[in-house]
Amino acid sequence: MSEAADNLVQLTRAGIQKSGSWLVRGVDLTVSPGEIVTLIGPNGSGKSTTAKMALGIHKPTEGSAVRRNGLSVGYVPQNLSIDWTLPLNVKRFMRLTNPLSDAECMAALERTGAARLVGEEMRTLSGGELQRVMLARAIARSPDLLVLDEPVQGVDYAGEIAIYGLISEIRNTVGCGILMISHDLHVVMAAADQVVCLNGHVCCRGTPSDVSRDENYQQLFGTRAGGALAVYEHHHDHVHLPDGRVRHSDGTVCDHCPGEHDHMHEAHGISGGQPSDETAPHKRVAGGVADA
Amino acid sequence: MLDDFFTRALIAGIGVALVAGPLGCFVVWRRMAYFGDTLAHAALLGVALAFLLDVNTTLAVAAASVVLSMLLLALRQRGNLPSDALLGLLSHSALAIGLVCMAFMTWVNFDLQGILFGDILSVTRLDIAIIYGGGAIVLAGLIWIWRSLFAATVSSDLAGAEGLRPDFAELVFMLLTAIVIAIALKVVGALLITALLIIPAAAVRRLSASPEQMAVFASLAGIVAVVAGLYSSLYYDTPSGPSIVVAAMLLFALSLFPVRRLIKKLTAENRGGI
Numbered sequence: 001m002s003e004a005a006d007n008l009v010q011l012t013r014a015g016i017q018k019s020g021s022w023l024v025r026g027v028d029l030t031v032s033p034g035e036i037v038t039l040i041g042p043n044g045s046g047k048s049t050t051a052k053m054a055l056g057i058h059k060p061t062e063g064s065a066v067r068r069n070g071l072s073v074g075y076v077p078q079n080l081s082i083d084w085t086l087p088l089n090v091k092r093f094m095r096l097t098n099p100l101s102d103a104e105c106m107a108a109l110e111r112t113g114a115a116r117l118v119g120e121e122m123r124t125l126s127g128g129e130l131q132r133v134m135l136a137r138a139i140a141r142s143p144d145l146l147v148l149d150e151p152v153q154g155v156d157y158a159g160e161i162a163i164y165g166l167i168s169e170i171r172n173t174v175g176c177g178i179l180m181i182s183h184d185l186h187v188v189m190a191a192a193d194q195v196v197c198l199n200g201h202v203c204c205r206g207t208p209s210d211v212s213r214d215e216n217y218q219q220l221f222g223t224r225a226g227g228a229l230a231v232y233e234h235h236h237d238h239v240h241l242p243d244g245r246v247r248h249s250d251g252t253v254c255d256h257c258p259g260e261h262d263h264m265h266e267a268h269g270i271s272g273g274q275p276s277d278e279t280a281p282h283k284r285v286a287g288g289v290a291d292a
Numbered sequence: 293m294l295d296d297f298f299t300r301a302l303i304a305g306i307g308v309a310l311v312a313g314p315l316g317c318f319v320v321w322r323r324m325a326y327f328g329d330t331l332a333h334a335a336l337l338g339v340a341l342a343f344l345l346d347v348n349t350t351l352a353v354a355a356a357s358v359v360l361s362m363l364l365l366a367l368r369q370r371g372n373l374p375s376d377a378l379l380g381l382l383s384h385s386a387l388a389i390g391l392v393c394m395a396f397m398t399w400v401n402f403d404l405q406g407i408l409f410g411d412i413l414s415v416t417r418l419d420i421a422i423i424y425g426g427g428a429i430v431l432a433g434l435i436w437i438w439r440s441l442f443a444a445t446v447s448s449d450l451a452g453a454e455g456l457r458p459d460f461a462e463l464v465f466m467l468l469t470a471i472v473i474a475i476a477l478k479v480v481g482a483l484l485i486t487a488l489l490i491i492p493a494a495a496v497r498r499l500s501a502s503p504e505q506m507a508v509f510a511s512l513a514g515i516v517a518v519v520a521g522l523y524s525s526l527y528y529d530t531p532s533g534p535s536i537v538v539a540a541m542l543l544f545a546l547s548l549f550p551v552r553r554l555i556k557k558l559t560a561e562n563r564g565g566i
Binding site: 086 | 320321323439442443445446447449450451452453454456493494497501502503505506
């Protein structure tokens with residue numbers, strides 16, 4: 001298990017069930033030092049849940065989540081709302097989970113371009129400022145593993161590029177592993193080493209170029225992800241029902257998704273035993289059609 | 293000095309205010325005001341049990357509050373009823389069961405007025421010892437869990453992810469709240485305990501620049517309210533517990549005035565005059 005010892009965190013067939021339905025299931029995931037792993041997927045696809053399993057906030061209902069002994073983590077949660085009743089300025093927020101010297105505080109804030117905010121109240125920060133401050137707090141701990149849940153939320157386009165640049169730079173200089181959740185596919189693609197696309201389970205994975213060429217990915221993200229690639233009409237081939245079962249586009253219902261979808265969707269229809277009059281689930285419009 | 297009932301009342305009140313300040317800040321930050329109320333209502337049940345089993349009242353009240361808060365945690369984790377409905381259910385059930393128990397115990401003459409609204413003028417030396425002993429435990433416990441509890445108050449996920457123990461801190465916080473309610477019962481009574489937790493904290497919010505500062509200021513505001521309330525109750529012959537709460541409320545009202553802006557304006561006028 002020497003390989004496992006190198007991993008900062010390892011999820012093995014991990015899944016979480018909540019009141020009878022699976023939020024996410026069958027996730028295999030590793031983050032090693034110096035690696036950027038990005039989770040992408042539509043809303044409700046289990047990205048945050050997966051990250052929280054990796055962090056140990058949620059225990060997996062099945063499978064396992066193993067973190068390296070003594071792993072120090074920096075976490076940037078998806079949202080943080082500071083109540084008016086709580087007097088909390090940036091300087092105090094920086095020291096939320098561990099003590100820091102003033103110099104360490106300022107160094108981290110300077111790296112994320114938030115040094116001028118040091119005396120501000122947390123609840124007066126704009127979305128972009130809050131992201132920079134949260135990122136500064138997370139890296140000030142000099143973590144082994146940095147977990148970023150939508151780090152560019154509320155940040156304008158120029159700021160977004162700056163933050164992604166900063167994230168790669170942190171990986172290079174701090175050498176920590178980074179687990180990131182993002183919606184912004186273009187920039188993710190440029191920065192990540194490994195992309196895991198979730199849709200209640202692992203839909204597809206690989207290097208950014210592998211994933212962007214993957215059929216499942218293209219179905220999930222359609223034209224938005226297309227860029228220079230061919231444009232695909234977006235068709236989900238299955239829907240996760242509230243009771244945790246899965247309805248396929250041909251109308252068949254089965255108990256759960258098969259782990260990773262190795263392009264076997266057509267097979268579901270056959271195994272469901274119902275003749276399907278519909279067209280194949282993957283309706284494809286090939287060629288360089290102009291973006292809608 | 294301790295022979296004078298008024299001096300004893302002052303010392304006891306100040307002791308409770310010292311502890312209620314920092315704890316009350318967390319009650320406000322965590323939006324747990326109704327939780328405090330629920331535990332306080334369980335105090336009635338505690339008092340009844342104390343007479344039934346012939347044990348110390350403060351201990352019995354603390355025990356009843358602890359049991360109720362654990363029950364609340366367990367029911368909340370089962371997650372059928374929403375939190376506020378659960379609190380309302382437990383709060384009023386505890387109050388009603390306490391009253392019913394008392395009615396059954398016909399051989400005891402309960403001072404219901406004192407239990408509900410406090411009886412600070414009758415505190416004994418033993419009460420003072422219990423208040424300061426219990427208070428020291430609560431403050432020590434709060435300092436012990438401060439970092440975890442505060443981080444969990446800002447974001448429970450964040451605290452958990454970065455190696456703190458938010459669940460443990462929250463559990464300890466509930467126990468500490470139960471102790472504070474037990475020692476504050478004699479001072480302001482079951483119905484007004486939450487006021488002593490919340491109002492001083494709310495009154496100093498605008499003056500505080502950091503959470504730690506707010507905790508200390510809340511203690512000080514609580515002490516001012518206790519002293520002012522007790523003296524006014526002596527002077528106007530009003531009930532002491534409610535007088536303390538009214539004094540705290542006046543402090544809060546005062547904090548709503550834009551004091552800082554007023555000072556700025558005055559200094560600017562002075563400069564203009566010269």
